[in-house]
Amino acid sequence: MTGRRGFDDSFMRVINAAATQHLRETVFQRMKLPDLSKLVGPSFNISGFTDLKRSFPVADLIGKGIPPILSAAEYGPGKLGVPDLFSDSASIRMMQASALNSVTRNLLKLDMSIVPVIDTAALLSKDLLTLRIPKIELPDIGGILEELAKRWPHNWPDDPPDFALAKQIVEEEGIPIVYIPRGEIVSELVAEPDRAGRVAVLVARTPEILDDCAEALDEPLGDEVVALRPLIRRAIRALRENHFEAAQALCISICDTLITAHIDGKHNKAKSVCVVKNLDAAFSANQLRYVLGVGPVVNLLTEWSPKSPKPRPEALSRHVTIHQAHPEHFTRDNAIIAVMVATSLMLALNERYSWG
Secondary structure: OOOOOOOOHHHHHHHHOOOHHHHHHOHHHHHOOOOHHHHOOOOOEOHHHOOHHHHOOHHHHHHHHOOHHHHHHHHOOOOOOHHHHOOOOHHHHHHHHHHHHHHOEOHHHHOOOOOOOOOHHHHEOOOOOEEOOOOOOOOOHHHHHHHHHOOOOOOOOOOOOOHHHHHHHHHHOOOOOOOOOOHHHHHHHHHOOOHHHHHHHHHHOHHHHHHHHHHHOOOOOOOOOHHHHHHHHHHHHHHHOOOHHHHHHHHHHHHHHHHHHHOOOOHHHHHHHOOOOOHHHHHHOOOHHHHHHHOOHHHHOOOOOOOOOOOOOOOOOHHHHHHOOOOOOOOHHHHHHHHHHHHHHHHHHHHHHHOO
């Protein structure tokens, strides 16, 4: 059901969305490089570029976007003319405009101090005739990426939904996609063009989703929520046995208890609290799973009255289930969603309490 997440393009786009401003405001401001075009001339000594690529591994980190100022250095002294290496100060501007903008914009959001401190005094000699590139000790980038990967929902596939679609599915459509179900089913849900298609997937994959919920509930739970675990398990068993009305009613009661006790006793305020806001900020704060985990509460707390000119909501509604029970609302569709919402909500609250 879960596994180590690969660093695919979608993942790296989000990491990249957390990476540029910090380096721009630290490393390159600290370096304060001069106009290197002034250094071009017959007396310029390029001996400091021997094996530059190994002593300055930032070039590897930046990748294809690196300008000639660094990528050409691997050729070593005597193999590349100085005018080709530093034709003018445009190289520095290009490094700032392309390499930095493509790699580092949002590390500031992650509040992670991974940028090495550079001794600017040792970078250039006093006469500015000999450029010396010091060895820069970089942090364990692989370890940092592994840590960032842990911030993703563990049940998401290698090609995850973008944040806008994730918000739509959990908040507007009321369908949980965090903690459960398995990544394969998340991919199927994301591939559908609308809520109707996603609900059809849920009904078709109900046995697997119930397995996922049961497995997720085996995780250690804190004292704050653990007392309700047996009730969700009974709801899962009821739905397996095709008692979908009972499963729906029980899970809505569980959700109502969790919301009142752990979010807010006033449903309007609880609904407002659970609105999915800035998912980039949630990822940065390692709260992405929690924010998306409670997101379905917004749709769940949709109110309705028989006096309303609007038709009875088809989507799962706590208000309709408890106060305006009707056979048209107690459906297999709503029953599987109710089990999923109860499971996801319990696990999200459990994670919140683990923050300390």
